[in-house]
Amino acid sequence: xxxxxxxxxxxxxxxxxxxxxxxxxxxxxxxxxxxxxxxxxxxxxxxxxxxxxxxxxxxxxxx
Numbered sequence: 001x002x003x004x005x006x007x008x009x010x011x012x013x014x015x016x017x018x019x020x021x022x023x024x025x026x027x028x029x030x031x032x033x034x035x036x037x038x039x040x041x042x043x044x045x046x047x048x049x050x051x052x053x054x055x056x057x058x059x060x061x062x063x
Contacts, residue, residue, distance in 0.1 A: 001052070002059050009044060012051035019062045025050040 002016035011024040027046045033039040 001055050002062075005055070007048055007051070010047065012048070012055055014055055014059060016059055016062045021055065021058055021062070023051040023054050023058075025054070 001012075002014040002021075005012065005014040007013075011022055014021045014023075025047045027043070027050055029039065029042055029046060033042060
């Protein structure tokens, strides 16, 4: 995405030209999980999905 991008476990960082975009979603997860580790993994996966969706909208708008 963009010229460079990386996921740090909680946030998506993207650079395009001279612009830097930092997306840190905080989604609500419904349901229950077998363990805290399972909940954390689900949260990271959903957060990454949302960040990528937002990034795909934002990056084309950067000059």
